Each structure stands twice: as C-alpha cells, then as structure tokens.
Amino acid sequence: MDTPMSEQKNTGTIAIKPQVLFTLALNAAKNTYGVIGIASRYTGYDTTIRDPHRGLEIKITPREGQAPSVAVDIHVIIEYGVRIPSVVSSLQHQISYGIEHGTGYSVEDVKVHVASVRVSNGK
C-alpha cells in the first residue's frame, strides 16, 4: 500500500505516494459544503481529527500505458437539514476533481457512505 506509484517520463521518474491522494481527498471533503467530518467505518463516530484513515480509503490500481485508476471509499457525517443526495454528488465531484487535477490519475469510483447526520449550531 505504501509503495509509491511511479510513472516513467523522459526526464525521470515521478512517484506519488498514496498519502498524497489521501490528503487531496480529505481536503476536498473538508471543503465540500454540507460535509461536517469523516466517520469511522466501524463505529460511525466522528474521526476527522483523531484518525481520518478510519473512514477514508483509497485504492490505486496501476494500468499499463495509462494513468493509474483510483477508487475512493469515504464515510462522512453530514450536516442536518441539507439535501443529502446533493451534498453527496457535490462531494464526489470535489474528490474526483481534486485528485485528477492534482495527480493526473483518473478517478473511476467514489463511494460515499453517509454514516450520520448531525445538527450543528454554526460551531
């Protein structure tokens, strides 16, 4: 999982560690309207600060002659009152845009699990 994906360019090798994609996806989720945080995939509790790895998984599959393909699995907590399908589709777009724009990999799949809905009083 931690071996960097590498790509041979005529000037040398570009290697992107999975952690980079993780950060891109996490940041995209944080910037998405209506998403409050990442939930643990086991307990459903908010794990945004403690360990977002528990609710955000990224699989990278190398492909012959093409940019690697990426599948994202993310468990989120959503703000009470927003239309969940809208937020989810926006989240999918933000994540795939963030990763594709940043790394050039192609995001094939973003699975969003809505773990819970929380009433927030504007923090």
Add this chain to the structure above:
Amino acid sequence: MPSQATSTQIMTQNDDTAQKTLRLTLDGRRFKKLFKAGYLWLKQQEQTVNAYNVYPVPDGDTGTNMMHTMRAAWEAIANMDERSIGLVAKAISAGALRGSRGNSGIILSQLWRGVARSLEGKDVADAQDIAQAFRSATKTAYAGISSPVEGTILTVSRETADSAEQLAQQTHDLDALLDGVVRASFESAQRTPNLLKILKDAGVIDSGGYGFFVILDGMRRFVNGETIESEVVVAATRAMTGNAATDEEAGYGYDVQYLIYARSGAQLNVNDVRAKIEAMGECPLVMGDGEVIKVHVHVPDPGVPISYGASLGSLRDVVVEDMQAQSEEFLPGQVKPADAVTEHADEVDLALVAVSAGEGITRVFHDVGARAIVPGGQTMNPSVQDILDAIKHAKAKEVIVLPNNGNIILTARQACEMSEIPARVVPTRTIPQGIAASIAFNFLQDMTNNLEAMNAAASRTTTCEITTATRDVTLNGVEVRDGQVIGLIDDKLACAGDDVGVVLLNTLEIGGAASRELITAFYGNGLDEAHASALLEPVKEKYPDAALEVYPGLQPHYHFVVGLE
C-alpha cells in the same frame, strides 16, 4: 458602592447574551468583511468552479471571470472605512461593473448593482432589507439579459431570493438567514441540470450558479469563524507596511535591489536593516557587513525601501523593475500592451474596436481597419474597463465594437452603455465572423448602414475551430476523451479524433465547406508555417473550387480557426 453593583450586573448580562448572540443588523464594515470572505473563498475555489465547464475547451472560464469581477469590486472597497452599508454596496457595484469579465462576470456585476440599489441610503440592514436586496439583485440581473435562460446563475439567484424572503419572515437573526440562503443556493445550483439540458448532457452543474453559491459559502465560513487562507497573508502584509496597495491582489509590484554604503565613520547594522526590509514586502534578501549591505525585496511601492536605504547611507547600483510588465511579456499569446496602445493623432467619425486573441489575429484586425484592439479572447476575457479604454483610445465620434467571442458580447454591450462616446456592438461570436464584419465595414457610410452590413456579413460566416479537449465529455452525441482533438462549428461540438488533420477535414465537411467560396484559416501558436500548410494540403485538394487563405493567427490553444464564407 451602588455603582459597582450595577457594573457587575451589566457584566453578567453581557456574559449571558454572549452565548447566543443574535446578529440583527449588518453595517458597512461588517459587510465589507463578509464580501472579502466571499471573494477570497471564490478565489480559492476558482479552479473547482472552472471545472464545471460544459465545453471541454480552454475557454474564458466562469470561475476566473467571476473571481476577477469580485477582485475589481474588492479593490474598490479595500481602502474604505465606511459604516454605511449603502455606500459600501454602491462602491462594490461600481467596481464590479467596471471590472466585470465574461458573461458570468457581467451577470454577477448586475446582481451587485441590484444589491446596491436596494440598500441605497441605508446605514444598516436588517433581515428584511437583506431579503429585499437579494430580490432586487435577481430582478436587476434578469432585466439586464435580453433572453434569460433558466438553469443558470439567474435561476440560482432567484431561488436564493425566494428563500431569503421566506427566512426573513421567520427570523431576525442574520447569521441564521445566511445559513439558510447558502443552503438554498447550494441546492438550487445542484438542480440546474434538470432545467438546462446541455448541463445534464455534459454531466455538470451550472458553473455560474455554483460560483454564486461559493461566494455566499465563503461569507458563511467567515461567520462560522473559519479563516480563509489567503486572508491571513493579505492582512499580514498590509499591517506591516500600512499600505493598502500591498494587497497581494495588486499584482507583482516592483523588484528593488541596491547596495547601501555606510557613511564615513558610521557603521551599518545588518540585523536592523533586515528586520525593516522584511516587513516591507516579499522575497526579502539582506546581506552584508557594517560597511556595505546588499538589499533585495519585492514591494508594491519602490519608493519605500529606497528612501529607507537612503536614510542610512549612500545608495549604489539601484535596480528597480516592474515585475507586472515582465510577467505580461512572458504570457504566451497575449498581445503586448504596446501593440494595443498606438496613439492616434487624428480623430475620425466612425471607428472599429476589435477584441483579439493572438498576435497574428491582431495584425489581421489592424490590416482590415480596426482602430483599437482589446487584447483578450479565449482564455482571458477582457473587462468592461478594458473595452472602455479601447473605445476611448480609438479617437472617434462613434465606435463599433466587435467582441469576436460569445462570452464577451455582454461585456461589450455593457461597455457601450457606459461609454461617453456613442458605441454599438456587432455581436460577432468568433474571430472569422469579426473579420468578415470588419471587411464589410465602410468608413464612408454612417453607423446604421454599417451595422446592417456588418451583421449580415457576420451571419454569413460559419466558423470551424480545432482545439484539444480538456476533459472527457459526451455532447451532441459526440464522445470525447481528455486530450483528444475536437472540432467545433459555431461553438458547438461537431467531431473528435486523435489527429489534427483528420479532425480539420471532418469539421470542414460537417460545416458545409463544399458549398462555400472562401476558406480562411488561422493557425495557432503551436504550429509553424510548414506544419500548417502540410495539414491544409488535403483541404486544398478536397475543395478545389474554394479560395483558401492561410494566415498565422498565433492564437493560443486553438490549432486552427477557420472561417467559411
């Protein structure tokens, strides 16, 4: 001790209310802060907004255009310390109007104009006033567009206004109102594909509507106590120099370098100098000893570090360079300001002003009689102010403006409305249309006759453009992969392929080149003459009856722009 007792009471009261502060009114100062948050958040999300582009072409992008419009508005109020919300809104409206770029920018500036109208004469605004401002914004924006399309920023602004009015009935708390309108604008933006088929086909939501939501969302994030990244940087640099122009938005500023030689008998303190210079600007570099110190810094005003240096000792080897001018020279495909600004000594009755993209196309426009050129076009849409400057620059009693791009027509119309010199627009959507219109221009005729002839010439021209797709999309039944070559006919996707030559031939065939007399081809800045003529050879063979003219257009992004007449 009665006075002490009262003061304690007041304090506890304050503590109580602090826990659930309701913000009931909004004044100019806070409005300015909110506006800034909206602008900075949009700036940060610019690329995300751009990604919702329907066409996979490197066009003047919505996010960028909206950001520039907001930036111009922000610059208009950056130095204001005004309590009256009406006056702040008025300044925003004026700034946005002059700085607006692209269709989305124009609509955004109309929205701010509506807000300003509604808040005029008010010092503070309550929930009702804000709801009215939203409504007025929507009305002004709808009124400014000749044929409003649903499923765009207009719809999003209208539905947001609906929600603002409803919320204002229920609450007086402005923060709650803001929360509600952000939610409404988000959902409205998500619904746009249901209203506009082209969005659904492309699998995106409307970028302008999304941009509208992003601005409001930035305000909400600010109210919730989030720091929007670049805000810190901007505030910090300003505090250091006490100069508002330090705003990183002001551009690149000046690169200042010099040597300070200590006056005889005196010693220089390197650490003092370093501390002072570091506070002045970016990329500071201070090296030396007690005798001589080398200083390098990027600042908006070169006078500041120079007079500071001169106060310490004698200056040598002073170098001051305008980095903005330098960076402009390096931007590919941009017309250098010098080209656009040739002074006209004489005044004429009627003149042409054309928006151009690419050096070669600018030259052609000069040749066919344009008096002033507005640099811009595909990637960087010009602002209203840019066009106003060009109109003035043409030195004529009346002016005809050729926008030469669908996304600039509204900007041009706006500029003509604001212009002191009477000016009209021939709504040319492409460069070949603009050139056809320019050729139809007759300076001996009056405005009306010219407009008629030019409109007719433009509408006779079919435009084929060959470019590279910037993402995957399926539109009009054509499937496109990122990086493929695509052909557009009058801005509509016609075909795709892997080879420029093949796509060129296919596009011309679909565009009906067989029945045309004149094929004018402009090749882009990625091709050289030999390469271009090799690609055009099959075109010549296939259409022997048509006259083929080839020019180096040197336009960015587009391999070929071809006019069929």
